[in-house]
């Protein structure tokens with residue numbers, strides 16, 4: 001099959017250290033670093049194969065692209081595509097699961113340690129002269145916290161949550177899990193609980209489920225009200241899982257702490273309330289972006305397309 005292939009927003013996957021020519025065996029291809037809404041229909045008009053990472057493909061856009069047969073989402077999360085509309089229009093959609101759960105869980109724990117071990121804050125104090133001015137051989141800015149014995153609550157129990165569980169257990173944390181249904185492979189010493197119980201009992205609550213109509217704003221005024229004082233909410237999943245004004249208000253009141261790699265709109269508006277809240281650490285949606293994980297993502301995306309061309313189904317989400 002000679003496909004006319006268009007990559008709408010290739011830059012974040014491949015800022016220059018991967019090779020797009022792996023698309024060549026499938027047909028003519030064009031790779032755009034990014035595509036604005038107003039440019040999309042012109043660029044994709046003749047394409048039968050589209051790749052998107054975070055460029056939205058809603059029902060109206062899909063209906064306006066009659067040549068389109070296949071959408072490859074260059075990510076695990078598929079919330080940028082209207083899957084129902086794709087199904088209706090007979091457009092195949094694939095995602096890329098499991099390309100970098102180690103990278104995402106590593107970043108989630110980097111955030112956890114940022115709050116509990118305070119490396120950056122102490123480094124800053126030391127280079128500002130605070131250690132040299134001390135009477136003792138050591139000092140701490142405020143209480144340091146052991147992860148051992150704390151409770152790690154996981155929402156979802158897919159690839160990333162499983163890696164979180166392994167790391168959490170290595171730190172000596174107790175595990176609570178809430179997912180759509182009880183996972184068959186729950187570790188023997190993990191407890192499967194309701195969402196309310198997870199919010200109420202977790203010291204560190206980490207979100208690892210997709211953004212759907214059911215999960216949108218699962219962190220809200222009510223669920224935040226269930227949390228222990230000082231509990232840490234970690235979100236490396238999707239910004240839309242969190243009611244951001246409600247979380248900002250809880251942060252300003254000193255009720256909880258937060259660590260996020262994702263926001264409801266990316267890049268965020270300058271007045272996003274979480275950008276100006278205390279007790280939060282924020283990274284710019286780059287938990288996935290180690291070189292190794294990006295290479296695996298591209299490899300799996302190409303294997304997905306090869307399967308489609310061969311008439312097989314691999315990682316189909318439509």
Ligand SMILES: NC(=O)C1=CN([C@@H]2O[C@H](COP(=O)(O)OP(=O)(O)OC[C@H]3O[C@@H](n4cnc5c(N)ncnc54)[C@H](O)[C@@H]3O)[C@@H](O)[C@H]2O)C=CC1
Pocket residue numbers: 076077078097098101104155156157158159160161178179180181208209210211214215236237238261262285286287288289
């Ligand atoms: N920040 C980043 O760089 C990255 C973010 N992500 C996000 O993380 C999410 C999770 O990734 P993976 O673990 O690889 O996905 P996965 O598909 O392996 O696991 C998702 C889990 O969520 C559960 N789930 C689905 N609906 C639920 C609901 N309503 N309530 C509770 N649990 C529910 C599923 O049963 C499954 O256990 C992705 O959907 C994506 O949005 C993924 C990769 C990188």
Ligand SMILES: O=C(O)C(=O)CO
Pocket residue numbers: 053074075076077078288
């Ligand atoms: O894989 C994902 O879902 C990501 O968010 C990275 O783009």
